[in-house]
Amino acid sequence: MSSAYSIVLALHSWTRWLVLLFGLIALFRALSGWLGRKPYTGADNGMAASFVGSMHLQLLLGLILYFGLSPFGLKAMETAGAMKDPTTRFWGVEHIMAMILAVVFAQVGRSLSKKAADPVLKHKKAAIFFGLALLLVLLMIPWGIWNPARPLFRF
Structure with a gap:
């Protein structure tokens, strides 16, 4: 493996x-604002900007891995049988498509919440779309808990 791959992967x-931290805080603020009928501050x-920004950074790093550095992305593009191998698939x-969709949900939530005039509606739109984005992220993160080959922290 190249050193560029190792650095970008880390x-x-x-x-x-960062995505999880900002996402959970943004979701908590949106839910408490929506349910508590609070002003949008x-x-x-x-x-919300921190969450979406971290999602965009994560997407950029993921695309660099997928299209340039990762053997899994390159193998998936070269091999017609990639769908037969669970790891390559x-x-x-699965990982890249769900994560792109998660970034779209986060961005839509931010955009719709910015455009809404009513503060409670701002919180509601953010809560719904941030929740969907975080759900996808949580489902598609390769947690090291279930597979030791995918560590929680890379060094």
Whole structure:
């Protein structure tokens, strides 16, 4: 494996923690604002921006891996039988497609919440779409708990 692959993979692995941290805080703020009928504050906007920004950074790192550095992405593009191998299918198709959809959900939630006039509606739209984005992220992160070959932290 190349050193560029190892570096980008480590960055991609560590950035997931930023995504989860900002996503959980943004979701909590959106849910509490929606259910508590609170005003939409600058802190809400800032946390939403942090969540979406971290998602975009994670997507960029993932695309660099997929299209340039990762043997799984390259194998998925070269091999017609990639769907038959569960590991190649996960990395080459399922992981990337679900994560792209998660980024779309996060961005849509941010955009719709910015456009809404009513503060409670801002929180509601953010909560729904941030929740969908986080659900996909949580489902498609290759947690090291179930597979020791996929560590929680890469060094």
